[in-house]
Amino acid sequence: MTLGKNDLIRMYELMYTTRVYEEKLYFMFLEGILPASIHQSHGQEACGVGVGYSLRKEDMLFTSHRNISHLLTKGLDLKALMAEQFFKETGCSKGRGGTIHINDMSVGIPVTHGILGAAAVHACGAATAFQIKKSENIAVAVFGDGASNEGATYEALNWAQVRKLPVVFVCENNFYGASTHVSKVNPVEHIAEKAKGFNMEYYTLDGNDVFAVYNATKKAVDKARAGNGPTFLELETYRIAGHSRSDSNSYRDKEESDYWISDERDPIKRMERHLLKEAILTPEGLDKKQAEIEEKIEEAVRFAISSPDPSIEDATLYNYYERVNK
Amino acid sequence: MAEMTIGEALRKAMVDEMRLDENVFCLGQDIGIDKGWGGAFGINQGMVEEFGHERIIDTPIAEYLMGGLCIGSALAGMRPICDVQYGDFLFNMASPIFNEAPKISYMSGGKMGVPMVLRMPVGSTGRGGQHAQSLEGFLVHTNGLKVICPSDAYDAKGLMTAAIRDDNPVVVLEHKLLYGNKGVRVEKNAVSTVCDVPDGDYVVPIGKGRIRREGTHITVVANLLMVYRVLEAANVLAEEGIEVELIDPRSLLPFDHELVYESVRKTHRLVIVHEDTLTNGWGAEVAARAAENCLYDLDAPVKRVTVPDTILPCAKNLESFLVPSVERIVQEIRSIVNL
Numbered sequence: 001m002t003l004g005k006n007d008l009i010r011m012y013e014l015m016y017t018t019r020v021y022e023e024k025l026y027f028m029f030l031e032g033i034l035p036a037s038i039h040q041s042h043g044q045e046a047c048g049v050g051v052g053y054s055l056r057k058e059d060m061l062f063t064s065h066r067n068i069s070h071l072l073t074k075g076l077d078l079k080a081l082m083a084e085q086f087f088k089e090t091g092c093s094k095g096r097g098g099t100i101h102i103n104d105m106s107v108g109i110p111v112t113h114g115i116l117g118a119a120a121v122h123a124c125g126a127a128t129a130f131q132i133k134k135s136e137n138i139a140v141a142v143f144g145d146g147a148s149n150e151g152a153t154y155e156a157l158n159w160a161q162v163r164k165l166p167v168v169f170v171c172e173n174n175f176y177g178a179s180t181h182v183s184k185v186n187p188v189e190h191i192a193e194k195a196k197g198f199n200m201e202y203y204t205l206d207g208n209d210v211f212a213v214y215n216a217t218k219k220a221v222d223k224a225r226a227g228n229g230p231t232f233l234e235l236e237t238y239r240i241a242g243h244s245r246s247d248s249n250s251y252r253d254k255e256e257s258d259y260w261i262s263d264e265r266d267p268i269k270r271m272e273r274h275l276l277k278e279a280i281l282t283p284e285g286l287d288k289k290q291a292e293i294e295e296k297i298e299e300a301v302r303f304a305i306s307s308p309d310p311s312i313e314d315a316t317l318y319n320y321y322e323r324v325n326k
Numbered sequence: 327m328a329e330m331t332i333g334e335a336l337r338k339a340m341v342d343e344m345r346l347d348e349n350v351f352c353l354g355q356d357i358g359i360d361k362g363w364g365g366a367f368g369i370n371q372g373m374v375e376e377f378g379h380e381r382i383i384d385t386p387i388a389e390y391l392m393g394g395l396c397i398g399s400a401l402a403g404m405r406p407i408c409d410v411q412y413g414d415f416l417f418n419m420a421s422p423i424f425n426e427a428p429k430i431s432y433m434s435g436g437k438m439g440v441p442m443v444l445r446m447p448v449g450s451t452g453r454g455g456q457h458a459q460s461l462e463g464f465l466v467h468t469n470g471l472k473v474i475c476p477s478d479a480y481d482a483k484g485l486m487t488a489a490i491r492d493d494n495p496v497v498v499l500e501h502k503l504l505y506g507n508k509g510v511r512v513e514k515n516a517v518s519t520v521c522d523v524p525d526g527d528y529v530v531p532i533g534k535g536r537i538r539r540e541g542t543h544i545t546v547v548a549n550l551l552m553v554y555r556v557l558e559a560a561n562v563l564a565e566e567g568i569e570v571e572l573i574d575p576r577s578l579l580p581f582d583h584e585l586v587y588e589s590v591r592k593t594h595r596l597v598i599v600h601e602d603t604l605t606n607g608w609g610a611e612v613a614a615r616a617a618e619n620c621l622y623d624l625d626a627p628v629k630r631v632t633v634p635d636t637i638l639p640c641a642k643n644l645e646s647f648l649v650p651s652v653e654r655i656v657q658e659i660r661s662i663v664n665l
């Protein structure tokens with residue numbers, strides 16, 4: 001599929017929604033309104049949008065903690081997501097899951113895990129199921145540079161290539177796993193090179209270029225869907241905010257952060273420039289879009305705040321799955 | 327109706343379910359190799375011939391992966407049955423078993439379940455510290471998991487069928503000495519678990535215990551191999567006029583505490599026998615519940631007869647000393663009855 005005007009606008013909306021959503025969470029966190037910390041993806045929005053946009057609803061996306069752009073692009077309901085951030089009964093996990101354990105199987109999001117390494121093996125499980133069922137669906141695992149070093153991730157890569165599974169591995173390399181720089185814990189220049197050892201096709205690309213991400217993922221997705229096996233994509237990007245809210249990035253190299261934190265490299269600014277240059281949106285049209293999105297976020301916040309907490313009587317409900325729960 | 331060992335009954339349950347439901351499949355190490363073993367204990371023998379490599383999947387020696395494959399495939403609508411070559415390797419798949427699979431239902435607000443069965447051989451057989459544990463204590467502390475431990479072929483078929491049809495992760499503890507006492511992979515000192523297994527469909531509900539022997543003087547709760555040791559002990563004691571009521575819980579999680587209370591209210595004495603080590607073994611919970619719910623029905627202290635708190639040895643004499651023997655069980659029961 002070549003991207004039309006509407007696709008570009010939609011991709012911009014998703015990136016901008018993610019940015020505003022997270023900024024809103026941040027302010028609410030500082031104000032003491034939000035009950036939990038967050039893992040912002042500020043600066044990485046093109047990754048989740050580019051990847052998510054290349055998938056069908058039925059494809060399963062396994063992600064983890066820095067997940068907002070993935071979830072929204074896959075189609076998760078904004079209000080249900082916001083309500084979950086507030087641990088409300090109306091949240092997509094009924095307040096039991098919170099910011100990390102988000103789910104909506106109707107759009108192909110099995111519950112996300114806060115356990116690094118899980119995404120890759122779970123995605124292999126789904127892909128194994130699709131292979132057995134001769135289904136057209138594929139699975140995608142998204143994980144960070146840090147999680148790429150989990151043994152589970154390597155076990156997954158090995159198995160996926162052995163079985164030519166319909167799966168795509170996406171490593172969002174934002175140069176840090178918590179406070180540890182990627183160069184301290186990797187013997188290769190590009191994480192993707194490790195896939196070579198598994199005889200898997202691999203690419204390193206600019207994760208701040210939503211078109212590059214979309215195009216590469218789309219190719220990998222089509223290949224997986226056609227039964228031609230997995231691909232490893234490394235998306236180079238940068239975590240502008242701290243790891244979580246209390247992190248001030250004290251350990252970061254100034255030259256490095258100056259390079260990455262600029263309007264030049266900002267994925268959203270880049271998209272804006274493109275939309276204006278190609279006259280897909282006028283400056284007024286862009287302002288209007290942004291205002292609409294900001295209002296949607298406010299609406300979601302109002303919904304979340306006015307939603308009820310889960311009821312005390314149900315505190316131990318759901319330990320075991322029953323079909324009626326649904 | 328046919329006579330079967332536990333090994334055969336487990337296989338029949340898997341085969342019957344795979345014929346019935348195309349979403350059921352098996353994965354594990356060495357289970358589907360052509361002209362191979364059919365799993366380390368041969369339980370999957372013959373299955374690859376019927377179902378092919380697509381549904382009998384040989385995995386690499388990668389336990390986290392195996393756990394993850396179960397979870398991911400279950401989320402995608404399958405019902406995986408995983409052969410964990412030795413239960414002890416559960417620690418190599420600790421994250422999927424303890425921290426991922428059992429939490430998916432709760433963390434999703436009850437919207438998602440992961441039907442998956444993990445078959446784990448347990449029990450001391452001269453293999454020492456890393457291939458002979460009973461593991462029960464670790465597992466029964468895990469909310470969201472179910473744990474079953476069949477001790478004869480009828481229960482094995484019925485419980486295994488229930489496990490495959492369950493929408494939650496279920497661990498099947500299979501005692502290496504109870505698989506059967508015939509065939510190629512038979513263990514030294516194996517016990518006969520042969521009994522009649524109906525040809526047709528039936529399930530043994532998970533969470534329901536079974537009275538293996540009726541008696542009036544003392545309630546003994548025991549599982550797996552210990553069921554057979556207690557049965558032998560009960561015969562010895564019967565000659566002395568002591569009638570043992572033996573309960574096989576069959577499921578450790580959830581546990582049929584009510585059945586124990588009912589029996590204790592009748593016999594007024596309680597002994598628990600298990601092969602897992604003492605501290606925080608499942609018997610500790612049974613004792614605590616009995617204290618909470620029927621203390622005034624008890625005429626004697628509750629006694630646990632277990633492997634003491636130790637790593638298991640390879641040396642046969644040490645192992646025999648540590649694992650509750652018929653003689654030790656007889657003595658312990660006698661001492662409680664005579665109090």
Ligand SMILES: Cc1ncc(C[n+]2csc(CCOP(=O)(O)OP(=O)(O)O)c2C)c(N)n1
Pocket residue numbers: 065066114115116117143144145146147148174176177178239243
């Ligand atoms: C198994 C496991 N180990 C450690 C952690 C704690 N932890 C959470 S996020 C994180 C950093 C992850 O880095 P990376 O994979 O690069 O993702 P990023 O946060 O940069 O998006 C760590 C160490 C965890 N959640 N799970």
Ligand SMILES: [Mg+2]
Pocket residue numbers: 144145146172173174175176177178
């Ligand atoms: Mg990182």
